[in-house]
Amino acid sequence: MKGIIGKKIGMTSIFTPDGKQTACTIIEAGPCVVTQVKTQESDGYNALQLAFGDKKEKHSTQAETNHFAKANTSAKKFVKEFRDSSLDKNLGETVTVDIFAEGDKVEVVGTTKGKGFQGVVKRHGFHGVGEQSHGQHDRSRAPGSIGGSSYPSRVFKGMRMAGRMGSDRVKLKGLKVVKIFAEKNYILISGSVPGHIGSIVLIQK
Structure with a gap:
């Protein structure tokens, strides 16, 4: 399974040449740095650990700083493993939206908006x-x-x-990649994606 970490930007509409409208969610996906490569021999399973989003080094623990230094990258905010990844990437390499193509069917995982006590x-x-009768007001x-x-x-x-x-982890399956803007690291996915603007989502195939 190949995947990438992204941030929800908002929603827009795409119009086809025949005038059909498709509602899309804009996600800034990557670039993500490979911070660890797990193998069957060393860890018991195969996975790629990706990191996304810069943060100040003073807000990182010493263990985190040393971990990211092995990949020759700065401190990151979000780290996620993608098991049995089909991507052939080495430690320190970058994963971008180019791993997907327009028309691909993907799964998106996000956290829904919190509504509080309802x-x-x-x-x-x-x-x-x-x-309301007999005093039942x-x-x-x-x-x-x-x-x-x-x-x-x-x-x-x-x-x-x-x-x-609210605040539930939700996975939506069968969403379609409508358009990719590789120069901006943007990916447009059909339909709505759970979470507020600026929330972190996982896109996987």
Whole structure:
């Protein structure tokens, strides 16, 4: 599996010559530096470790600084392994968007936007307990009954209730690479990609 680390820039539209519109997500993918090459003999599995995004060396630990120095590169913010990578890269080499081509089908992994603590109407699509009558003026967004009383005398696991919403790791499959701007390290992927603008995503094939 070959992949690359990127940052979500935003969304735009691409129009085909026949006038068809395609919504696309713009991702700044790479350049990523190969900071470690893992092999079956030394580590028990094959993988490429890629690093993306510069950061100040004073914000890095000594172990991180020495690790990146082996690849002859500066301190990086994000590090990710891609197992069984089909890329033939050595330590210190760079991976760019050129590993993909227009028309490729890819998978994108991202973290959805965090919504904080939300009620059942927003979190699960509940409709409330019904009309407001006989003094029920505060029940329009209430969850209603959540279980029995004397039996089972507890709330079952998985009960849909209020709680934290969002900030979930999500993988979208079957997305299409619409266009590549190699000089800017931009890749346009059809449809929406989870995460806020500026969030880190993984593109893999």
